Amino acid sequence: MAMPASPHGVLRCSFCDLGEGQVARLFEGYAGYICDECVDVCIQIQSDFEEMGLDPPRQGRPWYKRFFAHEVDSDGVCSFNYHDRNNPQGDRLFPGQHARICNKCVRACEVLKSTLVLGG
Secondary structure: OOOOEOOOOOEEOOOOOOEEOOEOOEEEOOOOEEEHHHHHHHHHHHHHHHHOOOOOOOOOOOHHHHHOHHHHHHOOOOOOOOOEOOEOOOOOEEEOOOOEEEHHHHHHHHHHHHHHHHHO
């Protein structure tokens, strides 16, 4: 999956399509970007579900998609790399226009964002 950018080379959020200069911060994944505002939206969605006493829909694939590798690769995979074999991808995905981010990567962006705000 290619990194979203305009013809002028401006990096864009893979979720809301806002570019550099339109958002405060872009977090880079291996197959896309997410802005600080979209991170806040994902966090708010998770919080709303928790307030209602519900679990957000979990990442799941229909049984038949397991037989078609190209379909499994095209969905169900986080586009960010803030996890590895020892810390696997989260179980919830937030879909964007050009990328997907799991709940663990959303939290990693939130921590990074607060660190940057507190640090300067």
